[in-house]
Every structure is written in C-alpha cells, then in structure tokens.
Amino acid sequence: MKYMITWTERPQGSPREYENAQKRILEIFNQWQPPANFQIEVFVVRVGDYGGYMLVDCDDPLEVHKLCSTFPAFEFQARPVVPVMDAVRVEQEAIEFRDGLS
Secondary structure, X not given: OEEEEEEEEOOOOOHHXXXXXXXXXXXXXXXXXXXXXXXEEEEEEOOOOOEEEEEXXXXXXXXXXXXXXHOOOEEEEEEEEOOHHHHHHHHHHHHHHHHOOO
C-alpha cells in the first residue's frame, strides 16, 4: 500500500525552545533508518517551511504509525493513496454498475 505522509512542526514555546526542538528533531532524524519494508519513493521538504511530503510503499501500516510516533514534534497525516489510473478504472466500473441499475 502506498501512503502520502505529510507533516508540519507543532507550535513550540519560546524561540529558544523552538531552536532546541529543531536540534532534537535533527538528532533523531540522523539516527533514524527506514525499515526494510518501507520504500520511500518521494521525500521532500516544503521550501521556507518546516514540513514536507513523503510517498512510501509499505505493507505494514504499523511501520507508518511508528514513523509518525518517532517524531512527536511533528503533526503527521498519513493517507493511503492509489495510482490515478487505477482510481479512474474503478470509478468507471462504479459508473457502469450504477448505469446498469433499473
């Protein structure tokens, strides 16, 4: 299953607390390794912001949850996604089913 994971930094306290949170985030990130079944397809940061996007292919949703739990300074959203052509195909099937009803 593919997941589009987005994140933004949680609001911190004072500017000094915010600076310390950023240091801690980088300390954790520099030691983090994705699990073997966690294939990162896209991993980008929004320019001028402390957040970004990661497209991963992972067969274990608990690994996605673990990633989100590893970095508590961020607010995460992890959404399952499918390729657009697959979505179009099943939407077409749904339309055909509805059109076939009496």
